[in-house]
Amino acid sequence: MPLEEDLRALAVDIAREAGALALRRRRDGVAIAATKSAVADIVTEADREVEALIRERLRAARPHDGFLGEETGADRGTSGVTWVVDPIDGTVNYAYGIPVWAVSIAAVTGEPDPRLWRAEAAAVYAPVTDEMFSAVRGGGAWLDGERLAVNADRGVAGALLATGFGYDPATHAGDLKRVARVMPLARDLRRIGAASLDLAYVAAGRLDGYFERGLNPWDHAAGALLVEEAGGRVGGATGGRPGVDMTIACADALFDDLAFAAFGDRDPDA
Ligand code: IPD
Numbered sequence: 001m002p003l004e005e006d007l008r009a010l011a012v013d014i015a016r017e018a019g020a021l022a023l024r025r026r027r028d029g030v031a032i033a034a035t036k037s038a039v040a041d042i043v044t045e046a047d048r049e050v051e052a053l054i055r056e057r058l059r060a061a062r063p064h065d066g067f068l069g070e071e072t073g074a075d076r077g078t079s080g081v082t083w084v085v086d087p088i089d090g091t092v093n094y095a096y097g098i099p100v101w102a103v104s105i106a107a108v109t110g111e112p113d114p115r116l117w118r119a120e121a122a123a124v125y126a127p128v129t130d131e132m133f134s135a136v137r138g139g140g141a142w143l144d145g146e147r148l149a150v151n152a153d154r155g156v157a158g159a160l161l162a163t164g165f166g167y168d169p170a171t172h173a174g175d176l177k178r179v180a181r182v183m184p185l186a187r188d189l190r191r192i193g194a195a196s197l198d199l200a201y202v203a204a205g206r207l208d209g210y211f212e213r214g215l216n217p218w219d220h221a222a223g224a225l226l227v228e229e230a231g232g233r234v235g236g237a238t239g240g241r242p243g244v245d246m247t248i249a250c251a252d253a254l255f256d257d258l259a260f261a262a263f264g265d266r267d268p269d270a
Helices: 003-028 045-061 091-096 169-182 195-203 217-229 252-263
Strands: 032-035 042-044 066-069 073-075 081-089 102-109 118-126 131-136 141-143 160-163 188-190 209-212 232-235 247-251
Touching: 003 045, 003 081, 003 102, 003 118, 003 131, 032 045, 042 045, 042 091, 045 066, 045 081, 045 102, 066 217, 081 091, 081 195, 081 217, 102 195, 102 217, 118 195, 118 217, 131 195, 131 217, 141 217, 160 169, 160 195, 169 252, 195 209, 195 217, 195 232, 195 247, 209 252, 217 232, 217 247, 232 252, 247 252
Parallel strands: 066 081, 160 188, 160 209
Antiparallel strands: 032 042, 066 073, 081 102, 102 118, 118 131, 131 141, 209 247, 232 247
């Protein structure tokens, strides 16, 4: 088995086990353990417990790999592979009982920085619907056994889009201006609340496109590979790599029009 396929298989196994743990904890009842950068940026005990489980499983299987996790930070490894993990993406949904959240695990090579890394394998697991989205570089994106493809035949007019609002309140005025520009064009707009699932849904053709400012590496690492392997494009407002300034994901043919509709002059603050 090529290395990337081994990585995908491991990500899938661990995401499934982690998702089952998060689901049990959700059924037991969830309390917010702490507020982080903003009132919307929360962590539950389950986030911490699930990340610890993922970290432990990865350490046991591949002790020389690096790790970059939402709750416990970064550890450089020596193998050249780094695991980028969001134990519960969509924590606010999770805490409130909205059943739209996921475990997101990506294996990347190169520098553990989204501007520099190359994603090799990914798993995004939605425990409530028991849906496993996965991808391996060069091997396609999959929802369980079904191969995924982005919607390649839509323009911005009539596109079903999703967005999100990063946690930094200073960026919200710009977010709302983008929404005001895009809404009159799009078929409709969703704020789903879990970036990894926004991206998985673009890969699956459940959304035509997605854009958000303020994503952290663990929010988009796995989902971006899903979109690319489903034939789509993921980038920043001016093309380039996706990152904290902007992440846009859609079919290649829609990308420039969506970036223009959302940004006009390509200034994320405008
Ligand atoms: C958040 C979700 C949300 C997005 C935020 C993310 P978290 O991740 O993906 O949809 O709008 O930017 O940080 O905190 O729930 O893991």
